[in-house]
Amino acid sequence: MTRSVPVRVHRDLARAITAIENGYASFGDTLATLPARENGKASFVVGVTGPPGAGKSTLVDRLIEKFRAGGETVAVIAVDPSSPFTHGAVLGDRVRMQRHSGDTGVFIRSMASRESGGGLAPTTHDAIALAAHAGFDVILVETVGVGQVELEIVAVADVVAVVTVPALGDSVQTIKAGLTEIADLFVVNMADRPGASRTAVDLKHMVRESGRDVAVLQTIASEGTGIDDVMVALTAARASESSNAGRAVRFEVVRNIRDAAVRRALAVLDAPRGRSVLERLRAGELTRLEAREELLVYALAEVINAD
């Protein structure tokens, strides 16, 4: 029997996400507005990332269909970019998923990336936790169209599928750092286009050389071709309690260190010592590099003194 979720829970979950997104309420208070999930099972969180226009939303639409056919409820969190100039956004990922509109086992929420630069919105991880709490079995998280370094998805997903398309570059692209390192699964979409098998072969070489066990699959998401293979790979990753846990912890720690370092360095800028560095930089007495090193020394001294 295909499970569904009461429409009332859809509304309450939607409001809870808004409250967190706009800072009306704390996460704990918001959580209390939702009924706790009944089956006690953990949700399976699948990240779908890749460049703009690669077919992420269309793949997500197909995955919704497959997970629903398996009787599981599905929440989708789809992130699209905010303008850094006006803060406005056009959120268009739902367009590809509209056929699930009448299915109460499917909840779809768009989020604008707001001030975040990591491919997700600042509160996407909270939205995922809320959807999990509300009882959705599978949570599909679609990032903004990414380049090479927007990698936050790895900190929130159990499994990350990197979607790409043929002929975005030669084999050197596959050995560059960043996006290719976070994939648990590569999907070469639009596989009916020229260059698809070349792209897949390049990725397979890269995977073999890195000693990781990452599937490289070809799909035509718009026609539903190859989706069963993607499901097999996702199901295997789900069963194997994927190695992502370790990476996610490391990524989270790195991000925390970076945020803390930036905060402390900015605090130093407001102190007399920091202001004097800025003045000397403006007066040409210091180079940018010297100024940076001096500020870092001050910031680290603050940390050591605080301990």
Added chain:
Amino acid sequence: MPIKVLVAKPGLDGHDRGAKIVARALRDAGMEVVYTGLHQTPEMIVTAAVQEDVDVIGVSILSGAHMTVFPRIMKLLEERGVDDICVIGGGVIQENDVPKLKVLGVREIFDADATTQNLIDGIERVVAEFGRARKRTGAATPAS
């Protein structure tokens, strides 16, 4: 916080150029705009509005079916316990239907002469007066 708007295009009419221009103009005014594509039923519009928890549903309708579509949207919202999402409309809508739509709870109707700036101002005003942020936090949403 940015105002969140669903730009909805109900029915069989296949002209979404206007809706896309509106989406873009609202984006440039700093709003977060959910666009769902063509051929939406009132059920699809209300489902999207509830899941996205928008401040405003903006319905673009050129086909003459507004006296069918708006009452259905208002009824579905009520059935789902939603009383703080503002519904507005625009397109080709006869003047003498406007008061009837207002009685149903539609907050504003923009005719074909409305500029995108009229629309932006109208949305900001409607949200400040009737919007969800005001109801849920007790504070009015700033006009910009």
